[in-house]
Amino acid sequence: MAVLAYPETRYAPPELVDITSREECERLGPSALKAFFRIVECWHIRDENAMLLLGGMASSTYYATKRSPRRALDPDTILRISYLIGIFKALNILHAKALADRWIGLPNKNPMFRGIAPLEYMIRGGIPAIQAVRRLLDARRGGI
Numbered sequence: 001m002a003v004l005a006y007p008e009t010r011y012a013p014p015e016l017v018d019i020t021s022r023e024e025c026e027r028l029g030p031s032a033l034k035a036f037f038r039i040v041e042c043w044h045i046r047d048e049n050a051m052l053l054l055g056g057m058a059s060s061t062y063y064a065t066k067r068s069p070r071r072a073l074d075p076d077t078i079l080r081i082s083y084l085i086g087i088f089k090a091l092n093i094l095h096a097k098a099l100a101d102r103w104i105g106l107p108n109k110n111p112m113f114r115g116i117a118p119l120e121y122m123i124r125g126g127i128p129a130i131q132a133v134r135r136l137l138d139a140r141r142g143g144i
Helices: 022-043 047-053 059-067 075-094 097-105 118-141
Strands: none
Touching: 022 075, 022 097, 047 059, 047 118, 075 097, 075 118, 097 118
16 A cells, blocks of 8 residues: 655745744834835824724824834734735735735725725724625735
8 A cells, every 4th residue: 555745845934933932023114114104104194093903093092103113012013014914915916006905905896895995894803804805905906
């Protein structure tokens, strides 16, 4: 009887980033925040909605972070921003810049959104909704 084995490969998976470690949160925080604020600017998202996308961040914390984005983030916020970066990238692959920047705020007929804008959907649904939008756009990007 033959024994099944994985074929040999030169591919090595990348090292897993532990976003629960304080060091990684400090390392990733500034660049994640810089990307987040650029995305918010491109998408023309009001500060109130940006705070909700970050999980309901207090306004004093949000504005302090906006003035000086050199801070560590908690794993939840890093995860949210990571998904939003992926959404931003996918939109810019799928659409011209003008539509990519507006898409998030436009009412959407996709059954997932039930006629509301993806931004509202993500604010109402939190991380699971943000993840669902990311998966939807990645699937479209992949031709599914």
